[in-house]
Amino acid sequence: MQSSRNEFRWLKTTRGSAIALAAALACAGTASAQAQPAPADAPETEQADAGGEIVVTGSRVERAGFDAPTPTTVIGDVELRQGSRPSIAQVLNDQPQFRATSTPASTTGNTNSSASTADLRGLGAVRTLTLLNGRRFTGSADLNSVPMSVIKRVEVVTGGASAAWGSGAVAGVVNILLNEDLEGITLGADAGISSRGDGFRYGFNGSFGTKFADDRGHFMIAAEYVDDQGAFDRLSRPNLGAGLFSLNGRLTLQPDVNVASAAPGGLIMSGVLAGQVFNPDGSLSPFGYGSVVSPNSPTTLPTSMLGGAGRSQNDYLAVSSPYERINLFAHASYELNETAKLWIDGSFNRMESDFGFFPDVRAVSPATPTTAAAGGILIQRDNAFLSSAIRNRLIAAGQTSFRMGRFLDDIGELGILNYAYKRDNIEGAIGLDGEIGGGWKYSAYFGHGELKNRQALQNQRITANFNNAVDAVISPTTGQPICRIALTDPTTLCRPLNLLGYGNASAETVAYAFGDGGNTTVTKLDTTGFSVRGDAFSTWAGPVSVALGVEARRESIETTQVDALSRQGALGILNFSALDGSFNVKEAFAEAVVPLLDIEDTATLELNGAARYSDYSNSGGIWSWKVGATSRLFDSLLLRAVRSRDIRSPSITELFTTRTTNIQPVTDPFNGNQVVTVFRYGGGNPDLVPEIAHTTTIGGSFSPKFIPGFSLSIDYYRIDIDKVIGSLSAQDIVTQCFRGNTGLCDQIVRDSTGAITTVFATNLNLASYKTRGVDFEASYQLPLDTVGAGLPGSLRFRALATYVDTLLINDGVNTYDRAGDVGDNAAFTTPKWRGTGSITYQSEDVNVDMRMRYVGGGNYNSLQPIVNNRINSRTYFDLGAQFNIAERFTLTATVNNLFDRDPPPIAYSSAIYDVMGRYFQVGAKVRF
Structure with a gap:
């Protein structure tokens, strides 16, 4: 145990958060389409580069004026600065098409803590392909790895795009484009804090760019440091202690649900002393039960209650996890001649954290008077730490032992379970872009990245040692407490553990009975590709443009270290395992745009088709394709439709990841809807096969000439996915087992009384x-000098909304609709409506933003018979200002959730509602 603790000692000195799979460029090609996208897809001022053209992520074809049939939304300068978000993932989460599945606030009790990913449609982040400059990169698993200071814009393709970009583009593609043409020096700093005085975050960033070799070469480098100290005050945030409460078999959502079968210091749950809690000095006092306990029956022990002196395991969780990160990105390019440019880039990312997770709770399970209570901690009548008065009462009652429920929240220096990790990722890529004559262009690249991931869950029970230490007696020779096992084994290292009262566990006993588990893994990614694009020939309506290419990549994961206790299966919460594996894929793709009609100023019609063949070493060959069409009428109306077959192969983490753990409250319909807190364990499966999806998108955009600056787009989408790779929430597994899915029942572990303790997912x-569903987007740009001569600046209005009509989940036995489920215990929490609207005033010296974020209400969980199942909608307002001084200095100030709108009742955390509350942030930037 001591060696295990030393192995992870370095983790205890860090601070931060997030499980980070870091970032850089492990490319997927630079053959992106140059075009002017539909005006409704983004404001014109944000679309254009210096040359008036931008990359269109919805296609690999390169041709000016080409309208991709797949809808694309651009997130530009305004959206990037709104809310002063610390990572690009959290910028994306403000958009209605995304769900904040993984953020510092939504994974506070999870070994994925603080990871920030992009999740389109709420179908899971793994179904959104995230690219950096059009190339795959390992940091897509945690977008904290991308420096915010050098992001130029983000293009979001809200539809299937596997044929163009490969596996993973089921819900769409997010392409993060960096500003690789930076010149000069820029330095910045910012800081923020919540209105509760927690959540303090500060950061520094800087960049440098210059040309060289008579402007044939360019070099840039950017660095970023962020320290987020996390938010821990759950009590001052209304509804964060809420949960489901069962009374007479009826489930209700209540604001303060606590455990009634365990307490800090120890709660006696059986025999003559039941209902008494141990004081720090070992004496007893009545436990402060809440206003209502459940089950409220003389024949069954209570397990939960409203209010009272008890606690919930969630009370110990952070509101938002702390984390510390460092990002470094560099890029250099050099024009070898007039037709070829060599480029190279690299990045380093470090993400680390060390914070209190949650306490181990040894709760007593329900039981009838004729059945001994199980679970909890068994205390014998001759326990060395029992007072004579308590022992005499047990003797008088003829009772030889009792069961005690206890929160292990006072163990050693750490107190509760502690999670610590450090992720280091270093990656580089090199490529060559050029022309080969006749207007044809080519791109070639190679990238390699390695992520070293060290993690530890500290202060766990060593099961056998803990049980021996708890069973303490008085030594017949010394009169001092010893472990009972020492009576027969004098050489034992066991030291007696006093859990009868808060804070009585000695340091030497903690060293014997508790230990750390952890492992170190190395994930590698190698990727390479070559592509060409150009005009093959012309028809009566214009040139037929094509893109052709081949790509290959190899991903692997290797466990280089597992602690000795985990290898023995000795730990009581999480035994880390050694999982190793790899896969590779070879691909070829082709795409073409065929114009069929071109009547100047009247109508155009184009067909777009693409196909990709992928050969996976673990699952064989598979096709993806798309067919689409666009028609532009009178230069004002664009109509588009696309049908695609998309794939998603199992990721390296889904195939081979070690076990993940978190805690979740679960309602057990098999036991009268009793609510218990369980451990949910997830993990990889090497037998997975690719998902297959079919996506249909139909819509268009309208930019009438009679309203200059206005644009509107509406797009209907339909996504059907088969052979879905994923895992369910603990509650969904239990509920679907109750509804007849016997395969899921095998993933539920119960104790001897039938109470759920663990769910495997x-x-x-x-x-x-x-x-x-349907996506809506509208924008309007109003130069103020058109309203009144001499008025400076402009007003920009933009609104985005998404309506989700259905989200049907078929688990093999039952089909249920998750659209409109918004509770934190339901998988795929997806409100029917989400929207954002903003008004921005822009001028040379001042920018002011007012933004509204709307999250629709719905059912807490439609699969559960909850009496008050309805959750109301929430509307949040954000206010920001930016002041430019003397062309070199910029000052910013932001208030998010201006009116401090409370979240709805939440037992754990929320992926869709704001749990932080009002948050202030200021920043400054200087340019040289």
């Missing part, structure tokens, strides 16, 4: 997902 190929 290993990745599986589930049956199917089906989702339908």
Whole structure:
């Protein structure tokens, strides 16, 4: 145990958060389409580069004026600065098409803590392909790895795009484009804090760019440091202690649900002393039960209650996890001649954290008077730490032992379970872009990246040692407490553990009975590709443009270290395992744009088709394709439609990841809807096969000439996914087992009384997902000098909304609709409506933003018979200002959730509602 603790001692000195798979460029090609996208897809001022053209992520074809049939939304300067978000993932989460599945605030009790990913449609981040400058990169698993200071814009393709970009583009593509043409020096700093006085975050960033070799070469480098100290005050944030409460078999959502079968210091749950809690000096006092306990029955022990002196395991969780990160990115390019440019880039990312997770709770399970209570901690009548008065009462009652429920929240220096990790990722890529004559262009690249991931869950029970230490007696020779095992084994290292009262565990006993588990893994990514694009020939309506290419990549994961206790299976919460594996894929793709009609100023019609063949070493060959069409009428109306077959192969983490753990409250319909807190364990599965999705998108955009500066787009989407890879929430597994899915019942572990203790949620190929919805986007740019001569600046109005009609989940036995489920215990929490609207005033010296974020309400969980199941909607307002001084200095100030709108009732955390509350942030930047 001591060696295990030393192995992870370095983790205890860090601070921060997030499980980070870091970043850089492990490319997927630079053959992106140059075009003017539909005006409704983004404001014109944000679309254009210096040359008036931008990359269109919805296609690999390169041709000016080409309208991709797949809708694309651009997130530009205004959206990037609104809210002063610390990572690009959290910028994306403000957009209605995304769900904040993984953020510092939504994974506070999870070994994925603080990771920030992009999750389009709420179908899971793994179904959104995230690119950096059009290339795959390992940092897509945690977008904290991308320096915010050098992001130029983000293009979001809200539809299937596997044929163009490869596996993973089921819900869409997010392409993060960096400003690689930076010149000069820029330095910045910012800081923020919540209105509760927690959540303090500060950061520094800087960049430098210059040309060289008579402007044939360019070099840039950027660095970023962020220290987020986390938010821990759950009590001052209304509704964060809420949860489901069962009374007479009826479930209700209540604001303060606590455990009634365990307490700090120890709560006696059986025999003549039941209902008494140990004081720090070992005496007893009545436990402060809440206003209502459940189950409220003379024949069953209570497990939960409203209010009272008890606690919930969630009370110990952070509101937002702390983390510390360092990012470094560099890029250099050099024009070898007039037709070829060599480029190279690299990045380093470090993400680390060390913070209190949650306490181990040894709760007593329900039981009848004729059945001994199980679970908890068994205390014998001759326990060395029992007072004579308590022992005499047990003797008088003829009782030889009792069961005690206890929060292990006072163990050693750490107190509760502690999670610590450090992720280091270093990656580089090199490529060559050029022309080969006749207007044809080519791109070639190679990239390699390595992520070293060290993590530890500290202060765990060593099961056998803990049980021996708890069973303490008085030594017949010394009269001092010893472990009972020492009576027969004088050489034992066991030291007696006093859990009868808060804070009585000695340091030497903690060293014997508790230990750390952890492992170190190395994930590698190698990727390479070559592509060409150009005009093959012309028809009566214009040139037929094509893109052709081949790509290959190899991903692997290797466990280089596992602690000795985990290898023995000795730990009581999480035994880390050694999982190793790899896969590779070879791909070829082709795409073409065929114009069929071109009547100047009247109508155009183009067909767009693409196909990709992928050969995976672990699952074989598979095709993806798309067919689409666009028609522009009178230069004002663009109509588009696309049908695609998209794939998603199992990721390296889904195939081979070690076990993940978190805690979740679960309602057990098998036991009268009793609410218990359980451990949910996830993990990889090497037998997974690729998902197959079919996506249909139909819509268009309208930019009338009679309203200059206005644009509107509406797009309907339909996504059907088969052989889905994923895992369910603990509650969904229990509920679907109750509804007849016996396969899921095998993933539930119960104790001897039938109470649920553990739910396994290993990745599986589930049956199917089906989702339908509509995206809306509107913008209007109003130069104020058109209102009144001499008025400076302009007003910009923009609104985005998404309506989700259905989100059908078929687990093989039952089909249920998750659209409109918004509770934190339901998988795929997806409100029917989400929207953002903003008004921005822009001038040379001042920019002011007012933004509204709307999250629709719905059912807490439609699969559960909850009396007050309805959750109301929430509307948040953000206010920001930016002041430019003397062309070199910029000052910013932001207030998010201006009116401090409370979250709805939440037992754990929320992926869709704001749990932080009002948050202030200021910043400054100087340019040389």
